[in-house]
Amino acid sequence: MTYDTNNIFAKILRGEIPCEKLYEDEHTLAFMDIMPQAEGHCLVIPKKPSTGLLDADPIVFASLFSTVQKVARAAKAAMQADGVTVMQFNGAAAGQTVFHLHVHILPRKDGIALKAHSGQMEKSEIIKANAEKIRAALTI
Numbered sequence: 001m002t003y004d005t006n007n008i009f010a011k012i013l014r015g016e017i018p019c020e021k022l023y024e025d026e027h028t029l030a031f032m033d034i035m036p037q038a039e040g041h042c043l044v045i046p047k048k049p050s051t052g053l054l055d056a057d058p059i060v061f062a063s064l065f066s067t068v069q070k071v072a073r074a075a076k077a078a079m080q081a082d083g084v085t086v087m088q089f090n091g092a093a094a095g096q097t098v099f100h101l102h103v104h105i106l107p108r109k110d111g112i113a114l115k116a117h118s119g120q121m122e123k124s125e126i127i128k129a130n131a132e133k134i135r136a137a138l139t140i
């Protein structure tokens with residue numbers, strides 16, 4: 001599969017569509033998922049384009065997972081979660097809907113199941129409030 005430079009995350013990286021940004025550095029960007037499967041669901045993407053894990057340049061993995069760890073720690077603390085699920089899909093058959101490599105961070109609470117994948121849009125006030133808490137936890 002060839003990389004489509006007009007996928008949603010490429011547009012977010014170019015600033016053509018907005019996102020609720022949590023963290024950015026030279027190689028990665030973290031932002032809130034607009035259809036959260038758990039409270040505080042967020043995404044981390046490398047800036048270097050690839051459709052997924054399988055066609056990525058392995059050089060991106062160190063910076064990608066360094067940001068995943070940073071944001072997962074902050075999201076867990078901010079959401080007062082008991083654990084964190086980290087997941088990543090490759091290909092439509094695997095559930096991928098946006099074809100720019102991304103890692104899902106899902107803060108988990110004991111006994112609370114994940115909501116449907118790409119299910120329902122969350123109210124922007126709730127996304128913003130959770131983002132503020134995660135950003136605050138990132139600075140600690």
Ligand code: AMP
Binds near residue numbers: 008033088095118
């Ligand atoms: P995947 O199915 O792994 O490709 O996941 C794509 C994720 O991106 C889903 O969880 C969507 O809810 C999320 N998503 C889609 N569009 C946007 C957007 N504009 N901003 C933030 N998250 C998005």
